[in-house]
Amino acid sequence: MSPASEPAVLLLSGGMDSTTLLWHLRAEGRDLAVHTLSIDYGQRHRVELESAAALSARAGAASHRVLPLDPAAFVGTPLTDAGLDVPAASEDRQIDTVVPFRNLLFVTLAAACAEGLGATDLYIAPVRDDYEAYRDCRREFYDSLERTLRLGAARDAAFRIHTPFVERAKTEIVALGIGLKVPWELTHTCYTGRRPACGRCDACSERLAAFAANGAVDPLAYE
Amino acid sequence: MSPASEPAVLLLSGGMDSTTLLWHLRAEGRDLAVHTLSIDYGQRHRVELESAAALSARAGAASHRVLPLDPAAFVGTPLTDAGLDVPAASEDRQIDTVVPFRNLLFVTLAAACAEGLGATDLYIAPVRDDYEAYRDCRREFYDSLERTLRLGAARDAAFRIHTPFVERAKTEIVALGIGLKVPWELTHTCYTGRRPACGRCDACSERLAAFAANGAVDPLAYE
Numbered sequence: 207m208s209p210a211s212e213p214a215v216l217l218l219s220g221g222m223d224s225t226t227l228l229w230h231l232r233a234e235g236r237d238l239a240v241h242t243l244s245i246d247y248g249q250r251h252r253v254e255l256e257s258a259a260a261l262s263a264r265a266g267a268a269s270h271r272v273l274p275l276d277p278a279a280f281v282g283t284p285l286t287d288a289g290l291d292v293p294a295a296s297e298d299r300q301i302d303t304v305v306p307f308r309n310l311l312f313v314t315l316a317a318a319c320a321e322g323l324g325a326t327d328l329y330i331a332p333v334r335d336d337y338e339a340y341r342d343c344r345r346e347f348y349d350s351l352e353r354t355l356r357l358g359a360a361r362d363a364a365f366r367i368h369t370p371f372v373e374r375a376k377t378e379i380v381a382l383g384i385g386l387k388v389p390w391e392l393t394h395t396c397y398t399g400r401r402p403a404c405g406r407c408d409a410c411s412e413r414l415a416a417f418a419a420n421g422a423v424d425p426l427a428y429e
Numbered sequence: 430m431s432p433a434s435e436p437a438v439l440l441l442s443g444g445m446d447s448t449t450l451l452w453h454l455r456a457e458g459r460d461l462a463v464h465t466l467s468i469d470y471g472q473r474h475r476v477e478l479e480s481a482a483a484l485s486a487r488a489g490a491a492s493h494r495v496l497p498l499d500p501a502a503f504v505g506t507p508l509t510d511a512g513l514d515v516p517a518a519s520e521d522r523q524i525d526t527v528v529p530f531r532n533l534l535f536v537t538l539a540a541a542c543a544e545g546l547g548a549t550d551l552y553i554a555p556v557r558d559d560y561e562a563y564r565d566c567r568r569e570f571y572d573s574l575e576r577t578l579r580l581g582a583a584r585d586a587a588f589r590i591h592t593p594f595v596e597r598a599k600t601e602i603v604a605l606g607i608g609l610k611v612p613w614e615l616t617h618t619c620y621t622g623r624r625p626a627c628g629r630c631d632a633c634s635e636r637l638a639a640f641a642a643n644g645a646v647d648p649l650a651y652e
Contacts, residue, residue: 273499274499275498275499276496276497276498276499306540306541306544306545306582306583307537307540307541307544307578307581307582309581310537310540310577310578310581311534311537311538311541314530314533314534314537315534317529317530317533318529318530318534321529321530322529340583341580341581341582341583341584341585342580342581342582344580346580347577347580347581350573350576350577350580350581351577351581353573353577354533354570354573354574354576354577355530355533357564357565357567357569357570357573358530358532358533358564358565358570358573358574359529359530359564359565360529360563360564361564362564
């Protein structure tokens with residue numbers, strides 16, 4: 207990529223959607239220097255971080271970062287004890303429950319990262335199937351966050367949060383990815399974090415159904 | 430505090446402003462269960478976290494938490510190396526520079542914490558002196574973030590970000606705190622992180638000036 211490339215930050219989980227977005231940006235032929243960012247938040251399927259690194263290298267990303275975000279943030283566990291009551295809610299130290307404000311935290315970390323890179327374009331890959339379940343996958347949310355970022359930036363900066371797949375179904379993403387020759391075998395989807403993938407969890411089932419709907423075979427290894 | 434108290438989350442740095450806000454909430458006589466939250470982001474004046482814990486205990490806070498936020502988030506240091514270029518900006522690993530989106534990250538962490546506690550009221554203590562320098566201390570920013578939180582919450586939740594001091598000057602905060610008998614000797618302000626405080630850094634100078642303007646003497650130990 208030329209030094210004059212426009213820098214951008216892409217949140218890359220290592221799954222199908224963000225990986226297809228990375229290949230989509232490459233294929234567009236725009237002079238973008240895509241810096242990929244993955245978040246290590248103690249997810250059970252932490253192995254997806256290895257996928258994100260391998261995919262970034264394969265795609266020729268300008269850089270790849272993994273930022274840690276302590277899972278304690280999500281479960282509200284008191285990490286200090288000043289002799290105060292420990293709320294009962296904190297007893298439930300499960301990481302794999304709903305992560306409050308996950309995308310808000312992730313995009314904000316991406317924006318903080320972008321400030322250091324002189325970038326204002328952020329890419330994230332929510333798809334239509336997501337926003338039916340998660341409110342922080344709707345475009346309305348990203349519009350509001352975009353405004354919040356612009357108001358909160360150290361300088362008046364025209365941050366943009368790009369969500370090009372927000373109205374697309376998972377099956378469309380697979381169709382697009384097949385056309386873009388996404389190396390599916392490097393991606394990770396299985397929620398259990400197993401490799402080969404379990405093929406039975408919600409995430410695997412959804413993935414396999416999206417390939418089947420395209421009359422295609424997922425090249426990923428399954429148990 | 431009675432079990433029926435309304436839960437709220439206060440971002441407590443251990444400095445003058447957030448401590449005065451904690452005492453202000455106590456004095457209001459409302460039936461609030463104030464859970465204090467401090468963020469350990471590798472700040473040079475990390476000793477303020479000890480102040481926050483001591484002040485939470487003294488104030489009878491419902492709980493006190495310290496959440497870690499890895500400083501790498503702020504300096505954009507690549508933590509993994511997949512053979513990719515390391516951007517030049519990442520060479521400058523100083524924590525004490527401007528922290529991009531600090532308040533956005535802090536309030537989002539407070540909101541994530543609040544979800545676990547069943548709280549929707551968040552308190553943070555920017556003052557007028559802050560917002561002249563920092564855009565993320567302006568009420569306009571918090572209005573936008575409040576909307577973003579409501580849109581991004583797992584459920585439709587009426588999050589409120591309270592910034593009661595946003596139009597008050599630091600000298601007014603000291604006046605208010607004196608009236609509320611804030612234990613100033615437990616707070617921490619010095620930017621160098623030293624105890625006794627240096628008395629010369631920007632933060633100490635501003636603090637001493639605010640006491641002087643009130644014709645009062647700061648009981649904190651200075652070198």
